[in-house]
Amino acid sequence: MGITDMQEAFYYRECAAAHENSPLGLHYAMFLPTINKQATPEQKKKWLPLAENYKMIGTYAQTELGHGTFIRGLETTATYDPKTKEFILDSPTLTSKKYWPGCLGKTSNHCVVMAQLYTQGKSHGPHMFMVQIRSMEDHSVLPGIEVGVIGNKFGYGTNDNGFLSFDKLRIPRENMLMRYSQVGRIPRENMLMRYSQVSRIPRENMLMRYSQVHEDGTYVKPQNAKLAYGSMVLIRSSIVSDAARGLAQACVISIRYSAVRRQTEAYPGGEEPQILDYQTQQYRLFPLLASAYSLQLAGKYVFNTYLEVNDQIEKGNLESMPELHALSAGLKAFSTYEASAGIEVCRICCGGHGYSQASGLPKIYVDVVPGCTYEGENTVMMLQTARYLMKCYSRAKQGQKLPGFVQYIGQNLNKKSCMSEEVALGCLVMAYEHRAARLVEAAAMRMQSLIQGGKKQHEAWNGSSVQLFWAAKAHCHLFCVKNFVDAIQAKSLSSKTVTVMKSVCQLYGVHGILENLGEFMQDGFFSGEQVGYLQRKMLALFENIRPNAVALVDAFDYPDMVLGSCLGRYDGQVYQALYDYAKSAPMNQTEIHSTYYKHLKPLINPETTSDAMQFAKL
């Protein structure tokens, strides 16, 4: 097709197979970039031409049957034998088998394997090794390797997620990926992007670390391993954008359909209203529409800030990375939870038809929801954020100035909300700041009291972790509100756009308070009267947003082909589309299904069948 630019190729693939995970997805997204980043010049020279020309088709294997988020717990071993200058890869236990890597079961003939490095009798933690698993001639599985698919999943049906184990497999020393590795940045085309806008960054602009095993087995450890945070931030920001996109698409489908579907006469003899006119439907869908906007803005912010922070790091300034890393971890969890739950609400808001794959919604859900567990389990992510917040709290109490967005921590909590009937944006932000500040302090106090009560540090941490989770969630929620408010106050927007988007932004803030009201009321920050303002404002905002609701989802600009939904069609011809969908089902291509002869005929005409078939009656 003459497409040479990786980004262009990515978009092309996305359009050609908008709804399917490519079984070569990880070849592009992980295997090639890992060679580019982690391999020595000699390794690159050997592997890149093969990988770029699909002689080597590869993936990346980290997760094991018994080990996920905690990478140091991996059990696969790579033991260096200086006599033969080889590594011996082994899966010593059942739980050490690789399990889940995408594109592994049937597609890949190579694999970058994360294994515990042992040399000179010592463990040096997880490192990467290039392992050939299938013949490049005939695709047969090589000796010492066991590989296959893991079987059916909730979704990702077009991806051959696999398992893999090694029986003392020897690979040359040169197969350890030990180049000056480029970690701080990964190329833009590695992001799993669909319709997200990403500006270009130069690929050669990379940061370095170092990790080698010499021929005699001497291990040289990496420098500045913390810089690896950069790629985690980037991946997590892409997950935030993915989650936002999924929720946005679900909103498009559900809101468009709600403008087509009519249900239940409002009064005897009256016309059945569009279901979007029901206040309860607005209550379920409009806050999700607001969330979709908010999460998209959050994803963009994290990505752009990542670029800025990287510039600073190049100038030797690492100060902003911990804040961004903590924010991206929490936002990954916050966004995938919110989006997953929201997509299901959108689906259920389509009534029975939402349950049909014709709606496109089940597919969106099963694509987004694994984001709650992959690339770091969400609770662990939230607690990473909480750990940073606790550090900030401690610094604030010592009188140190906190950087950027976390300056709210440690603020004076003896105050009341300024909320009035108008629901000013500033009062919304202040409310979220107050709640987050209070929950950070409450978690810190809980920690402190458990330690004073004699608990060890890790016991106190675990005994406070529910409150730490609340604090981290409040921090992320505050970020989303504040970032949304900042975005609509940007000078580039027209006043008409601001008018519409201000309602959406207000709804995001108001609904979030009402859904978490106790956290805003426990210390008397809000009065009952102020809560009444918020409740009435929410209902008024539904009426504001209703005339623009369809336009607000049209504005996401997803073509019908990308939505893949009979219910979310731009032209509104949902019933014809559902009927056509049914007609095209494979089972409808014959009038009588073959199972009739096998199962039904013996029931309907038992005289024509043997006694044994009578069994089928039960």
Next chain:
Amino acid sequence: MGITDMQEAFYYRECAAAHENSPLGLHYAMFLPTINKQATPEQKKKWLPLAENYKMIGTYAQTELGHGTFIRGLETTATYDPKTKEFILDSPTLTSKKYWPGCLGKTSNHCVVMAQLYTQGKSHGPHMFMVQIRSMEDHSVLPGIEVGVIGNKFGYGTNDNGFLSFDKLRIPRENMLMRYSQVGRIPRENMLMRYSQVSRIPRENMLMRYSQVHEDGTYVKPQNAKLAYGSMVLIRSSIVSDAARGLAQACVISIRYSAVRRQTEAYPGGEEPQILDYQTQQYRLFPLLASAYSLQLAGKYVFNTYLEVNDQIEKGNLESMPELHALSAGLKAFSTYEASAGIEVCRICCGGHGYSQASGLPKIYVDVVPGCTYEGENTVMMLQTARYLMKCYSRAKQGQKLPGFVQYIGQNLNKKSCMSEEVALGCLVMAYEHRAARLVEAAAMRMQSLIQGGKKQHEAWNGSSVQLFWAAKAHCHLFCVKNFVDAIQAKSLSSKTVTVMKSVCQLYGVHGILENLGEFMQDGFFSGEQVGYLQRKMLALFENIRPNAVALVDAFDYPDMVLGSCLGRYDGQVYQALYDYAKSAPMNQTEIHSTYYKHLKPLINPETTSDAMQFAKL
């Protein structure tokens, strides 16, 4: 197999195919009972032997492409022609096509069709008609009929949900189901029961209504149509039990697995703890365990009360039916929402492995979640409950005494919670009563103020429906708490059981308050200090419940075969089971998948393939 009892046959089928919806499910659950209840003696004599011997295989078709919960909106017509003494069945519009009925697309040769009855130029609303759709000789589709499957769904893969339309199909007058119909009760074996305990009721003990079209076209309308509430109550109580069972099974799987899985050393060099020891995991799972118990008890209560109320109805006392009907509608919605969301939390709590079908959890979710929309869309159900609550409020304000459980409505709201550090069960119930009473009053006040502001009744209803929804939800939640408290105070329980179950019950109550805290605080009912009691109590209850957690799910007594989960196995051998699951996947039965030759070989060895195949590279 010699099984003649329908109930026994039901259990046998459930065990033989524990995880699949039978394509004959609606033949048993709807078609046979409908003939039994709605057909004349002559019709029964003709149809029952055929249906019981699988000559006629049937289903029930009500829902249409454009019409679901609002039955009066159905568009399929049955117009009586007195000249030929026939009904003409017709699907006059695209939206009138039947869509969704189970077992319809490929399996059934007959169908009970709900259609708008027209006779002598007048419409008489939806009635039932027996329609043959396929030949009983060769299963071919009959003239005037279009029928097929609706295509892929989120779940229910073994059920041929179908579409059906009629082109002026003539059927004899005798095919209208117009016996003295038996509505007040439906036979016990019609309940979709798995592991629920149901006592027997005599099948002949039925209530009657009447609906006929005479040969000349005269329509005779039914008496006491409101008695049809009875079968709705029964179906909804079975959905509550289904939802509870799904959530309970998910808890079994997730809690057992959390006692096997270990993750992340708690301190450097420490053992990786069982993930069930993490407070955050307890926070996610233990309240769901409590919910599962609560919803099971609620389902049982509604069913048993249904039996009692039916006895009263036989004695001419209809007083209790509206309360029970309202409760069952709301509980159907409350339980399916709670259970669906909870099952997904259980799944996500299993980390990545929860996403594998090997976990059994995706299947449980897709089985339970359609309960949010079938048999009455949940929002509509909640608003039915709210309508009853508004009537009660109005009666209470007029000084009338309210029946049974709704006596809390209209109570004095000027009071404070009695909650202390001990969290007495009585104070929990009082809190839920107060919240429900306040939200019922708030919804009524909102209605009133909108009407006073000039809105019409139906506009005021819609403009208050979010608050009506809140009130109905609070009512159902109160019921579940109160019913749970009553159950553990039953004298039949041993003191050891009460000790354990009291913690579970307290957790259910405490967690529900903290999750909905604003609704308990808005009027100052709880002080901030009391909220602190509840938060500390919740964390303390986690520690109480932890040693019993596995026993509490074992107590549900689901055999491994019913759970169908590698993660939820009784013996805890989850990793071996996951590995075996993978090994048995069909794709692993060959070393090289056939798609290698079609797609991968041309990539890996392009020289052996034509130019056209190069296209596949993209």
